Each structure stands twice: as C-alpha cells, then as structure tokens.
Amino acid sequence: MDTLPTDVVPAVVEGTDPRIADLAWRMRRIERREALARLATIGCPVVAWRGPGTLDEVLHRLARWAQLPQVRAR
Numbered sequence: 001m002d003t004l005p006t007d008v009v010p011a012v013v014e015g016t017d018p019r020i021a022d023l024a025w026r027m028r029r030i031e032r033r034e035a036l037a038r039l040a041t042i043g044c045p046v047v048a049w050r051g052p053g054t055l056d057e058v059l060h061r062l063a064r065w066a067q068l069p070q071v072r073a074r
Contacts, residue, residue, distance in 0.1 A: 003049045
C-alpha cells in the first residue's frame with residue numbers, strides 16, 4: 001500500500017539550502033519509485049491509498065488469483 005500522497009512536500013529545517021533540499025527530495029522520490037517498481041516486479045501488488053476500501057480491490061484480485069489452477073513443471 002503506497003500511502004505517500006502525490007502532492008506531499010517535505011519539511012525542511014530553517015537555514016537549509018533550498019537547492020540541497022530539492023536535490024535530496026528528488027533523490028528520495030527516485031529511490032522510492034525504484035523500490036515500488038521492484039515490489040511490482042516480484043509480484044507484490046502496489047496500490048495507491050485512496051481512502052477506506054482501497055485494500056478491498058487488492059484483496060479481491062489476490063483471492064481470485066489464488067483460485068486459479070496452478071501449473072507445475074515436473
């Protein structure tokens with residue numbers, strides 16, 4: 001569950017160079033995007049939080065997937 005809002009702005013300590021703060025935030029967003037992509041690649045559902053009921057869709061899809069016949073190689 002991705003709970004970070006898309007419009008979030010980091011809190012910056014007074015006196016911090018805004019260019020450094022901006023660079024740090026951009027680096028964090030890149031790291032986060034990569035982590036979410038890796039989770040999706042290994043089959044972990046990644047869904048943005050949209051309030052109550054958000055998990056319902058994911059759990060419903062996982063339940064359907066679990067019911068599919070499994071093909072096993074010998």
